[in-house]
Amino acid sequence: xxTHTTAHPFKTLQTTSxxxxxxxVTRGQLRxxxxxxxxxxxxxxxxxxxxxxxxxxxxxxxxxxLKSLGFTLAEIGxxxxxxxxxxxxxxxxxxxxxxxxxxxxxxxxxxxVIRGYxxxxxxxxxxxxxxxxxxxxLAFLSALSADSAKRRA
Numbered sequence: 179x180x181t182h183t184t185a186h187p188f189k190t191l192q193t194t195s196x197x198x199x200x201x202x203v204t205r206g207q208l209r210x211x212x213x214x215x216x217x218x219x220x221x222x223x224x225x226x227x228x229x230x231x232x233x234x235x236x237x238x239x240x241x242x243x244l245k246s247l248g249f250t251l252a253e254i255g256x257x258x259x260x261x262x263x264x265x266x267x268x269x270x271x272x273x274x275x276x277x278x279x280x281x282x283x284x285x286x287x288x289x290x291v292i293r294g295y296x297x298x299x300x301x302x303x304x305x306x307x308x309x310x311x312x313x314x315x316l317a318f319l320s321a322l323s324a325d326s327a328k329r330r331a
Contacts (some may be wrong), residue, residue: 189282191220191229201238209239214251216241248281292318 196216211217217237219228237258244254246251253274295306295315307311 183301190232192234194228194230197230197234197238199241203238203242204309210237211241211251215253216255218252248278248285253278 192200194205194208198208203211208217212219217230217234219232220231221229223229240284241254244257245251248258254271256274260271295312296319298306299315299319307316
């Protein structure tokens with residue numbers, strides 16, 4: 179079994195461009211996270227360009243992962259603050275987790291309703307598309323199709 183050792187792709191300080199490319203975020207997202215207090219530049223060059231510490235890449239990955247799980251930037255800020263201080267406020271984290279579970283449950287319920295309309299169409303039953311109260315189904319499917327086509331282009 180071979181062991182591969184890869185060098186960290188950055189020097190000690192990273193430019194905005196290199197950080198964005200490595201983390202898979204846009205400059206706009208980087209600024210948004212900075213404005214929300216989730217990340218901060220380590221320093222600035224004499225010309226005023228931001229330079230980020232090597233730990234920022236891992237922090238951005240954590241932020242992206244938490245966002246994909248449905249956490250808001252404010253909630254992510256709380257979690258990161260707790261982590262940064264090395265002590266977790268168990269009741270606050272428990273309350274936050276409860277709120278996240280409630281959001282997940284709401285989203286799942288909404289998706290189940292949509293599924294109830296879309297599943298018959300996927301099986302070839304087009305009757306739902308003729309119901310005037312269900313025009314949203316066709317709009318929904320059309321929007322998904324357009325999004326998919328844009329991503330492929």
